[in-house]
Amino acid sequence: MNFLELVKRRYSCRAYEQRPVEREKLDYVMECVRMAPSAVNKQPWRFRVISDGEGRAKLQQCYARDWFNTAPVYVIASVLHDEEWVRGDGKRHGDIDIAIAVEHLCLAAAEQGLGTCWVCNFDAVKCGEAFSLPESEEPAVLIPMGYAADEPKEKKRKTIKEIVDVL
Numbered sequence: 432m433n434f435l436e437l438v439k440r441r442y443s444c445r446a447y448e449q450r451p452v453e454r455e456k457l458d459y460v461m462e463c464v465r466m467a468p469s470a471v472n473k474q475p476w477r478f479r480v481i482s483d484g485e486g487r488a489k490l491q492q493c494y495a496r497d498w499f500n501t502a503p504v505y506v507i508a509s510v511l512h513d514e515e516w517v518r519g520d521g522k523r524h525g526d527i528d529i530a531i532a533v534e535h536l537c538l539a540a541a542e543q544g545l546g547t548c549w550v551c552n553f554d555a556v557k558c559g560e561a562f563s564l565p566e567s568e569e570p571a572v573l574i575p576m577g578y579a580a581d582e583p584k585e586k587k588r589k590t591i592k593e594i595v596d597v598l
């Protein structure tokens with residue numbers, strides 16, 4: 432599978448089998464996350480993996496969707512705002528860094544035959560409280576992960592002409 436094939440294989444999976452994710456696959460995916468680049472190599476992130484226990488219920492309350500509840504594994508991807516690089520003009524780079532890491536996660540999972548979905552439309556305040564996250568740590572993305580129980584939809588994307596200008 433070449434990179435374009437992998438990129439096309441990843442899609443927003445919104446139904447999961449109950450089948451657990453093998454520990455080796457989870458470790459592989461998180462190693463791919465660890466290798467993600469970040470501004471000034473600050474790696475201003477923390478990833479919390481939740482599969483069992485009361486953490487599941489707490490997280491599900493932060494994003495109340497039936498499909499979300501079906502995932503056997505979740506990752507909370509957080510930005511550590513006290514570690515992110517801040518450019519001279521004040522632009523903070525933690526959000527960019529976390530986005531790269533999360534997409535590493537999603538692509539690695541797809542390569543391993545696992546489905547994922549980016550979730551940002553969750554209650555971040557509730558999530559921070561539920562997991563007693565420090566003030567400087569912002570839960571930015573929730574990623575449900577597991578074996579897909581749905582099918583990818585057609586990819587709707589702008590054309591190359593609409594998005595690329597060759598100057």
Ligand SMILES: Cc1cc2nc3c(=O)[nH]c(=O)nc-3n(C[C@H](O)[C@H](O)[C@H](O)COP(=O)(O)O)c2cc1C
Binds near residue numbers: 441444549552553586
């Ligand atoms: C930053 C970001 C936030 C997203 N938040 C959500 C979300 O809260 N809930 C959801 O169901 N999908 C969410 N998505 C998934 C997008 O809807 C999806 O990526 C887009 O429609 C393209 O479809 P595809 O991922 O299947 O290619 C998010 C995606 C991104 C990149």
